[in-house]
Amino acid sequence: MAQVKSAVLQLKPGDEVAVALRDIFAGEVLAPFDLRAAAAIPFGHKVALRPLGQGEVIHRLGQPIGLATSAIAAGSHVHLHNMGFEASMAGHAIGTRLSNAPAREPSDIPTFEGYLRADGKVGTRNYVGVLTSVNCSALVARMVADHFRDPGRLLPYPGVDGVVALTHKSGCSVADGSMSMKMLRRTLAGYARHPNFSGVLLVGLGCEDNQIDQLIEEEKLELGDGLAKLVMQETGGTRSSISRGIEMVEAMLEKAATKQRQKIPAGEIMVGLQCGGSDSFSGISANPALGAAVDRLVACGGTAILAETPEIYGAENLLLERAVSDEVGQRLIGLLEWWDEYTSREPQGFDNNPSPGNKAGGLTTILEKSLGAVAKGGTTNLVEVYGYGRPIDKRGLVFMDSPGFDPMSATGQVASGANLIAFTTGRGSCFGCRPAPSVKLATNSEMFARMEEDMDINCGTILDGDCSIEEMGEVIFREMIATASGKATKSELLGYGDDEFAPWHVNAWL
Amino acid sequence: MAQVKSAVLQLKPGDEVAVALRDIFAGEVLAPFDLRAAAAIPFGHKVALRPLGQGEVIHRLGQPIGLATSAIAAGSHVHLHNMGFEASMAGHAIGTRLSNAPAREPSDIPTFEGYLRADGKVGTRNYVGVLTSVNCSALVARMVADHFRDPGRLLPYPGVDGVVALTHKSGCSVADGSMSMKMLRRTLAGYARHPNFSGVLLVGLGCEDNQIDQLIEEEKLELGDGLAKLVMQETGGTRSSISRGIEMVEAMLEKAATKQRQKIPAGEIMVGLQCGGSDSFSGISANPALGAAVDRLVACGGTAILAETPEIYGAENLLLERAVSDEVGQRLIGLLEWWDEYTSREPQGFDNNPSPGNKAGGLTTILEKSLGAVAKGGTTNLVEVYGYGRPIDKRGLVFMDSPGFDPMSATGQVASGANLIAFTTGRGSCFGCRPAPSVKLATNSEMFARMEEDMDINCGTILDGDCSIEEMGEVIFREMIATASGKATKSELLGYGDDEFAPWHVNAWL
Numbered sequence A, B: 001m002a003q004v005k006s007a008v009l010q011l012k013p014g015d016e017v018a019v020a021l022r023d024i025f026a027g028e029v030l031a032p033f034d035l036r037a038a039a040a041i042p043f044g045h046k047v048a049l050r051p052l053g054q055g056e057v058i059h060r061l062g063q064p065i066g067l068a069t070s071a072i073a074a075g076s077h078v079h080l081h082n083m084g085f086e087a088s089m090a091g092h093a094i095g096t097r098l099s100n101a102p103a104r105e106p107s108d109i110p111t112f113e114g115y116l117r118a119d120g121k122v123g124t125r126n127y128v129g130v131l132t133s134v135n136c137s138a139l140v141a142r143m144v145a146d147h148f149r150d151p152g153r154l155l156p157y158p159g160v161d162g163v164v165a166l167t168h169k170s171g172c173s174v175a176d177g178s179m180s181m182k183m184l185r186r187t188l189a190g191y192a193r194h195p196n197f198s199g200v201l202l203v204g205l206g207c208e209d210n211q212i213d214q215l216i217e218e219e220k221l222e223l224g225d226g227l228a229k230l231v232m233q234e235t236g237g238t239r240s241s242i243s244r245g246i247e248m249v250e251a252m253l254e255k256a257a258t259k260q261r262q263k264i265p266a267g268e269i270m271v272g273l274q275c276g277g278s279d280s281f282s283g284i285s286a287n288p289a290l291g292a293a294v295d296r297l298v299a300c301g302g303t304a305i306l307a308e309t310p311e312i313y314g315a316e317n318l319l320l321e322r323a324v325s326d327e328v329g330q331r332l333i334g335l336l337e338w339w340d341e342y343t344s345r346e347p348q349g350f351d352n353n354p355s356p357g358n359k360a361g362g363l364t365t366i367l368e369k370s371l372g373a374v375a376k377g378g379t380t381n382l383v384e385v386y387g388y389g390r391p392i393d394k395r396g397l398v399f400m401d402s403p404g405f406d407p408m409s410a411t412g413q414v415a416s417g418a419n420l421i422a423f424t425t426g427r428g429s430c431f432g433c434r435p436a437p438s439v440k441l442a443t444n445s446e447m448f449a450r451m452e453e454d455m456d457i458n459c460g461t462i463l464d465g466d467c468s469i470e471e472m473g474e475v476i477f478r479e480m481i482a483t484a485s486g487k488a489t490k491s492e493l494l495g496y497g498d499d500e501f502a503p504w505h506v507n508a509w510l
């Protein structure tokens, strides 16, 4: 089965450079190309696959990452000494490099087995959720969910995935009208409406700043069969609130047990893209492979949410060039200006330029560094830009503002409507995000072997020469469909996904 | 048993004003005083107990809260129309009103049954703790502790209070050198060293910003019998980390089971003072009663930590006047200047002046409003001011910087060394703070009756006329000793104290 391992990897046909998969000596043949290295090429660094004239644009994964600053011979090492970029390449030009990827014919669009909810949204899981307005009600929420950890207690409700308590450390000492309170309410509302929940119980203390009634009113939620509230100070205290909560959840479980999976076109999958614990392989194996899967999903009418604003800071050009309208581009520019202000008091400031360590690893320009993260989004057009946790109402590749911190970013994506998370990791992040399943994509075979109990797919086979980026994209796309249909991910089997609920907080704590 | 209910309460002998315990009509006798109301006095408002000349200082709970702005007859309503204050009363004079409360004779100091640790610190509980460097290891930490929830698994370790996992939603996307990273490490170190833990296991993922080795080095912790580390990416993944963690905790439990309680002077109690879910009774029943208990503890050589900086903002004079040195006073002033800056970008700004609602409730000046919170600290001198979570190294009343948010503030106090929390609440906050027991003090009898399963002591008996503030102070002080000796608090019986671990975060999330 194992093929002769390639020395270099061309990320996309047409790229003028390939990446060294190991340290290469001067004079070595650069398999699979019929070309010899003109100099030593360290692992992760670039080599020219053909002669380049001064000023020629250099592409990696089909994206412009810089210019040849002098003539470059085939087989040469390409790095700081002969590659740079003009200001225009990191500028704010909008829609200048739109993709014309075709949509698939309806007959070519695969289906998955999902839950069609009354509001038309489609779930990939069928949970009952217990959410909290404030930290003070976390124990009650957790105890209510704990009651149903005993599998015997769920036996009467076949087809229900479980009861999930998602708690947080906020909800008081947060001013009404502050951005943090708005984001907290928006996040809770996004979860309360999430199609992976058949029903949700909101538990509050009673005297918190984040009043449940106000949350319901501001977010236009409606109490009813699928949404109930429980206020501890009205109910009498901890024990009485727990027993009342258990009764309320039992009523929701009865309703949840009547729901059935049905055939749904793959275009109803909305995947949140994440990477955490990146390594030097992330940008050449798992991230581009995930991008290839996203291109397939988008061609089926599906939606992919790129996030982690700090990761694209300074290289927004890579997305602006593919923004479908000036409005969409301006919204992205506006987000980055907000981040300038948000981070202006940070001692370290805010700078995504390649660090000395990045440069030693072979990343030459900020465009190339950010491409590693942006690659997860594939190559289609950017159709919309959303604030943290705002409901996604367009199809295709979209951007949602968030920090790079995995749990905070994924929490926003799920609040926005993601019914699936695809998470690439090189170092081995252990992550789940209930009620959304999280497919874990390992960047390298060594880590996959060591942490196989946590990883769903080994994208390291790309580096081992066993599979191309496009082939791995197809594998990931099929795994998305299987997971959306109910196949349990590794992190679901391990019970991940409660601790990782982490709404973004930006204000001072009072 | 029930006495005739008083109409008004004089918080301290010598106060020129008393507080109406209900709405009082003009002409009513102001029992227990032989005096009639000269006008209607709404509930919570003040009445003059003797004639006051213009310019006379008015005291409540023995503390100056304002000046008579005109002559005031006995029995008159005292509020905005006849009371105000000069700038000097809210100024920054340091040490101008020092207390000379005597220390108790050693023979008068009660003892409790505590755990004397090798470093000389004294614990009130004997737990094994599982702490996390980062959110990504929360599930492993929780699963390790969960293993020991089965009482059968703790049977071989008599005298151990249990295994507690304390997790948080930080540890990555936090820059090294930032205030937030320093506070996170300081908090984790404070818990790792806490005398209520016999042993602590630190669980990390491996690639997080908050590296365990760096935490250990910066905070001068030492791995050994009482402190161990477990890194998931080195151990192989989730399942293998959980089983390894269980083995490591079992070794700590064996050691913990050898520890015995012994007689310790009450001066080794270090109590963190908290209030949450305040109501209009907080400032007249539970808070001053807790202050009376603190005065007793301080007289025994004990330590009480007042916190919640926003609650004293603008009325710092109340503490500065009792600061033992210029340095201590300047540190408190410095903290408030930091808060000015910290909150300068908040849409609501920062203002602790009585709101229209406070004024309608009878609070006239900012001094009077803040007195409600400061009253918890009693009347002794302020001996030191500490940053969030910094180790407390002085005895007596000290101040620790923190937000007003209960879990965040109490987490800092426990990190600073508090081996007990005393928490007053009017609305009925449900709160625990393992490994420290938290004594809950209800401000009123109605809430106490409704939420008795959550409340330890009913300070509402002060308002019912069944007990004085000083008598209740003695009750609370004895409960502190009993709790320190092992008596379980209501919140411990209910299992509170894990969700409430909430280190303060001040920086932007990256």
Ligand SMILES: [Ca+2]
Pocket: A311, A404
């Ligand atoms: Ca990152």
Ligand SMILES: [Ca+2]
Pocket: A274, A275, A276, A277, A308, A404, A405, A406, A409
């Ligand atoms: Ca991330």
Ligand SMILES: [Ca+2]
Pocket: B117, B192, B193, B194, B195, B196, B197, B198, B199, B226
């Ligand atoms: Ca210890």
Ligand SMILES: [Ca+2]
Pocket: B311, B404
């Ligand atoms: Ca408060």
Ligand SMILES: [Ca+2]
Pocket: B274, B275, B276, B277, B308, B404, B405, B406, B409
């Ligand atoms: Ca508080």
